[in-house]
Amino acid sequence: MDEVIADPIKKFIQLYNRDYTVPLDLKIDAGNEIYHHVPKDVEQKWFEYINEPGFFRDLEIIPDSQRVIKALQQKYEVYIVSAAMEFPNCLKDKHDWLADHFPFIDWQHIIFCGNKIVNTDIMIDDRIKNFVNYPGRPLLFTSPHNLLVTDYERVNTWEEVAGLLL
Amino acid sequence: MDEVIADPIKKFIQLYNRDYTVPLDLKIDAGNEIYHHVPKDVEQKWFEYINEPGFFRDLEIIPDSQRVIKALQQKYEVYIVSAAMEFPNCLKDKHDWLADHFPFIDWQHIIFCGNKIVNTDIMIDDRIKNFVNYPGRPLLFTSPHNLLVTDYERVNTWEEVAGLLL
Numbered sequence: 001m002d003e004v005i006a007d008p009i010k011k012f013i014q015l016y017n018r019d020y021t022v023p024l025d026l027k028i029d030a031g032n033e034i035y036h037h038v039p040k041d042v043e044q045k046w047f048e049y050i051n052e053p054g055f056f057r058d059l060e061i062i063p064d065s066q067r068v069i070k071a072l073q074q075k076y077e078v079y080i081v082s083a084a085m086e087f088p089n090c091l092k093d094k095h096d097w098l099a100d101h102f103p104f105i106d107w108q109h110i111i112f113c114g115n116k117i118v119n120t121d122i123m124i125d126d127r128i129k130n131f132v133n134y135p136g137r138p139l140l141f142t143s144p145h146n147l148l149v150t151d152y153e154r155v156n157t158w159e160e161v162a163g164l165l166l
Numbered sequence: 167m168d169e170v171i172a173d174p175i176k177k178f179i180q181l182y183n184r185d186y187t188v189p190l191d192l193k194i195d196a197g198n199e200i201y202h203h204v205p206k207d208v209e210q211k212w213f214e215y216i217n218e219p220g221f222f223r224d225l226e227i228i229p230d231s232q233r234v235i236k237a238l239q240q241k242y243e244v245y246i247v248s249a250a251m252e253f254p255n256c257l258k259d260k261h262d263w264l265a266d267h268f269p270f271i272d273w274q275h276i277i278f279c280g281n282k283i284v285n286t287d288i289m290i291d292d293r294i295k296n297f298v299n300y301p302g303r304p305l306l307f308t309s310p311h312n313l314l315v316t317d318y319e320r321v322n323t324w325e326e327v328a329g330l331l332l
């Protein structure tokens with residue numbers, strides 16, 4: 001979900017802007033995370049933000065993800081697999097966000113987990129830790145933190161996913 | 167979780183007893199579900215009960231499940247995989263119940279899903295629908311509704327699981 005179909009980075013920047021005047025037009029450097037760009041004494045604040053009920057409820061949607069995933073459903077069995085269990089206060093928020101923005105994905109095809117030990121043919125993910133021991137075809141969805149990674153087939157946008165898989 | 171480490175049947179009976187005087191010592195016949203044993207006009211009431219926040223929060227623990235799962239962790243990587251997504255109001259309750267009674271299972275090893283498309287070697291489950299297309303070794307955990315099933319290796323208790331796997 002995060003950084004693939006939902007945009008938590010924009011929300012982090014807004015919250016750090018509100019509390020610590022981090023600039024709203026902050027660009028995260030290649031290979032870095034949001035916490036590399038905020039004052040040293042509040043670099044763990046993102047973890048508080050993310051654990052607050054409501055954090056995930058109004059995230060912006062990554063462009064074209066709805067349209068392309070709907071099209072993928074014509075050809076594939078599509079699952080949403082989110083490492084949501086790290087933030088148990090937000091399970092319902094994540095569920096409700098999906099119900100709002102991806103209502104065409106039914107409950108059978110939603111997985112909230114820790115380790116992503118799913119038995120699928122393809123995985124689209126921004127975190128390479130999820131590709132360790134994954135037996136299928138990994139597609140690395142571009143996010144600032146993974147820009148320096150060269151070990152995986154990369155997709156920069158949902159338009160590119162469509163080009164590859166449709 | 168349900169009917170394997172947590173006991174929703176006892177709670178269903180208590181609620182049907184409270185509202186419709188179904189006897190507290192009700193035994194569910196082999197191959198049947200709770201709704202086969204309640205008045206015709208309230209046989210779907212179980213679905214309302216289960217969707218109420220709090221339903222899963224105080225379920226009794228299936229005997230020996232804590233002790234045996236803790237022992238299994240010495241030899242296996244143990245995941246809890248629950249079809250919790252069917253009851254989105256209860257995601258947090260199920261999470262908190264696990265935190266209370268199985269605190270030795272960390273968030274990385276908890277999966278709330280619909281279809282159980284997990285890539286594991288063994289699956290202990292009471293519902294044979296979860297064994298369809300499952301490539302590993304299924305162990306059918308006995309529950310009244312599955313007593314007539316003969317197609318799978320069966321475990322009647324967690325003591326039997328220990329005997330097989332430890």
